[in-house]
Amino acid sequence: MRKAQPVSEQPQHSNDRVRRSNLVAVLRALHLDGAQSRAQLTRRTGLYRSTIAALVAELIERDLVAESLPETRVGVGRPSPIVTINPRVVAISVYPDVDALIGGVVGLGGTIHRRWRKPLTAKPTPEDAVELIAEAVSQVESELGRDHRIIGLGVALPALVDTDAGSVTLAPNLDWHGVPFAQMLRDRLGISAMIANDAQLGATAEREFGSASGVGNMIYLNGSGGGIGGGAFVDGREMRGFRGYGAEFGHIVIDHGGEACFCGQHGCFERCVRRDALVAALGVDSIDDEELGELLAGSDDPLVLGEVARQVDRLAAGISMLISVFAPERVVLGGFLASLYAARREELVRLVAERSFTLLADRVEIVSGGLGSREVLLGAAERVFEGLFADPARFRSARADSE
Ligand SMILES: [Zn+2]
Structure with a gap:
């Protein structure tokens, strides 16, 4: 506790x-x-x-x-x-991704009252996303009982987010550049809106309610089809960095002279450890992370074994670097990195130990994230609740008052 x-x-x-x-x-x-x-x-x-x-x-x-x-x-x-x-004091969390708008209603105490996933036929523009979110919020408002109080909207984005300005600096997969998204949402919806990088929010959720609950020093790595994101807690505080740009672990260079990355470098972590390469080696279509882990663990195809061995090696290299920088007590892996971990746990732990400063690595536990897809919803709600925790004495009952 x-x-x-x-x-x-x-x-x-x-x-x-x-x-x-x-x-x-x-x-x-x-x-x-x-x-x-x-x-x-x-x-x-x-x-x-x-x-x-x-x-x-x-x-x-x-x-x-x-x-x-x-x-x-x-x-x-x-x-x-x-x-x-009171779990009826709630935040609305949303996550606009390339192919769906994911959302949920999260109460104080981390209760997820409802969740939804609205498939999209095309990647949303910022204006589309604002309208889709407005529709979702209006539906939630009509469905929740009058005893619920919505205190704000938290938006997770697969993006480099300037949290000070509330703007999206770059969302490579959505193709958004310099979008003042929080202000657009406030103008359209008239409620408090916070935006942040999805992986940083995942780290917060794992640290508050998941696999690193209460751990003072932790790093989090999440892998998705779009790349690798991260988050870190140092001495009990979230490391956000200048304007919230910190923990872009996907762009530490693992393989000098390797494959080009959209960020302008070559051989980034997220170019070496890739979901699409694992899926291609398996020769399957779209599968979720759990199925991916099972197929990787069960396969004896030399092509799959070779790709998994290469990626586990690169994943270990990245984790070892982060251990030297952060001296974490726990490393939490989410998304497809958890699948890779599930398939080759012992090998990954051994490689990390071999390549790290022994005294630091001896104390590190590597675990998989415990929250799965709930991570971003809980994390985005936490950013909204931060406003309440900053000064609960200002909290009044009317909905708009909490801004
Ligand atoms: Zn990069």
Whole structure:
């Protein structure tokens, strides 16, 4: 379980600031780790029992949490009430990809209320995407009960995203260049909208709710048909880099003088470790990542074995470099990289160990992502909830107020 980090009750802090920080600590603890009794929250935060009671009362008043008595009594005396986050405070997450608009409604606590995938016949222009998202949001608004509150829209994009400006600098597969997408969405929809790189959001989701839950130092690598993306947490904080451009791990150069990449270099990681080459070696049409893993593991075709061996070797080279830079405790692999890992786990672990600074590599666990396609939905919602966690005291009940 993660340790909540309340601000100590010292006189130099203004009361208001301390109260707000503690409100966030309690809310985040309930969001990430589920329902807890007031007694557990007291132990976890190290705050006074009366302080926790007052903070919970404020969160109840804002309709962010609810309280109930436990069903079974433990020991003597008054049972400690159970505090639960309100999953009907929701974010709408969407992911415009080349062939579909994927979306979902995600509540506080990581509850996915609904998901959809609308196939597209052509890759969407930014204007198309705005209209498709507007349709989806309007449908969600009409379907959700009045007790749900939508606090914003989070959009994951297969793109280099300038998170400071809320604009898409380059989405090679969608063919978008310099698009002020967050502003376009706000203008059209009138609600708060956040945009970010899909793999960075995947890293956030795995770190909050998945295979690297609560791990302070982790790197995440996601492979899709479009390439390799990544994310990293360093000392418990997400590494976003200048304007949010960080963790473009797909473009570290693994093979000098290798195949040309759209980014202007040759031999990028994502040109060496490729989903399409694996699928071609298998001689199959379109398959999902799970099937891909099974076929790779089961094949004895020399062509497949050769391609898998080459890619596992290159994947190990990339991971080893990242281990030297980040000293992660855990490396999480998603998308088809998880399929490759599932098919050749021992070999990958051995190669990474051989090529890394031993003392660093000895401590690293390599795992596959636990959230699958839920990753981007949860990650995009987290960016929306960040606004709420920045200052829950500003949160009011009306929908548009949260902007
Ligand atoms: Zn590149």
